[in-house]
Amino acid sequence: MIKVTFIEPDGNVRTLEGPDNGQSVMELARANGIAGITADCGGACACATCHCYLSDEWRELVGPPDDVEEMTLDMAPNLRPESRLTCQIQLRPELDGLRLTVAPN
Numbered sequence: 020m021i022k023v024t025f026i027e028p029d030g031n032v033r034t035l036e037g038p039d040n041g042q043s044v045m046e047l048a049r050a051n052g053i054a055g056i057t058a059d060c061g062g063a064c065a066c067a068t069c070h071c072y073l074s075d076e077w078r079e080l081v082g083p084p085d086d087v088e089e090m091t092l093d094m095a096p097n098l099r100p101e102s103r104l105t106c107q108i109q110l111r112p113e114l115d116g117l118r119l120t121v122a123p124n
């Protein structure tokens with residue numbers, strides 16, 4: 020299990036434990052009712068309602084978005100250079116301690 024900390028849009032901070040077996044950050048968030056991650060498309064990288072911001076440090080470890088994610092991110096409100104889609108980030112051992120901020124919708 021690894022730990023992931025979410026900062027919800029209202030500033031509430033929640034740390035969850037999840038399996039490091041490739042489940043997505045979005046799935047962990049939805050299973051635990053993290054505010055601001057509605058994930059309307061169910062993880063198909065088509066809705067941008069699982070939008071978050073990652074710090075520089077974590078962006079490097081997570082890796083860059085692929086072309087499809089970039090295109091979907093273009094639909095996201097409040098887009099920033101540090102934006103990512105949580106359905107496209109898979110939980111794996113090196114992401115233990117991941118900290119992200121849920122983007123406001």
Ligand code: FES
Nearest residue numbers: 062065066067106
């Ligand atoms: S859940 Fe729809 S883009 Fe991530």
